[in-house]
Amino acid sequence: xxxxxxxxxxxxxxxxxxxxxxxxxxxxxxxxxxxxxxxxxxxxxxxxxxxxxxxxxxxxxxxxxxxxxxxxxxxxxxxxxxxxxxxxxxxxxxxxxxxxxxxxxxxxxxxxxxxxxxxxxxxxxxxxxxxxxxxxxxxxxxxxxxxxxxxxx
Numbered sequence: 732x733x734x735x736x737x738x739x740x741x742x743x744x745x746x747x748x749x750x751x752x753x754x755x756x757x758x759x760x761x762x763x764x765x766x767x768x769x770x771x772x773x774x775x776x777x778x779x780x781x782x783x784x785x786x787x788x789x790x791x792x793x794x795x796x797x798x799x800x801x802x803x804x805x806x807x808x809x810x811x812x813x814x815x816x817x818x819x820x821x822x823x824x825x826x827x828x829x830x831x832x833x834x835x836x837x838x839x840x841x842x843x844x845x846x847x848x849x850x851x852x853x854x855x856x857x858x859x860x861x862x863x864x865x866x867x868x869x870x871x872x873x874x875x876x877x878x879x880x881x882x883x884x
Contacts, residue, residue: 742782746790750797757801765809776820784830791831796839803847807854814858821873822866828873837878848881855882 741760745753764772783791802810821828840848859870859882871879 740782742779742794743786746782746786746794750793753794753797754801757798758804761801761805761813764813772816773820776816777824780817780820780824780827784827788832788835792836792839795836796842799839799843799851800847802854803843803850807850810850810854811858811861814855815861818858818862818866818870822862822869825869825873833873833878834875837875837881840881852882 745756745760748756764775767775786794802813805813840851843851859867862870874882
């Protein structure tokens with residue numbers, strides 16, 4: 732998939748914002764995501780995956796935590812759709828996830844409340860389970876064992 736500088740710029744800018752602005756903007760962007768055609772959704776996912784390794788880790792962890800909280804507020808089917816879209820994006824360009832400190836990013840998930848962690852684990856686990864076999868194998872190789880345990884994979 733081609734680089735998506737517009738989406739990458741948005742993700743990078745979001746990471747640098749204070750929490751109250753970041754949460755508001757992420758919530759709005761999530762709502763917009765579901766009204767986009769599939770090719771635009773893939774572009775957004777590709778942009779996020781391209782931008783993530785360029786963001787300082789502390790900023791990325793804060794952004795991920797804010798995003799997870801916003802995703803938790805969505806209905807189950809939308810959470811599952813979001814995680815399925817990311818799974819597909821990762822499988823299309825596995826080197827992007829390999830470039831990230833996934834173990835370190837687990838801290839964002841673990842900082843959530845128990846109900847939020849359970850909702851994320853359920854949705855992510857179902858999205859991974861519904862992925863094509865080749866994609867599931869790729870994800871299992873890329874996601875550290877301790878992180879897989881937290882997302883039900």
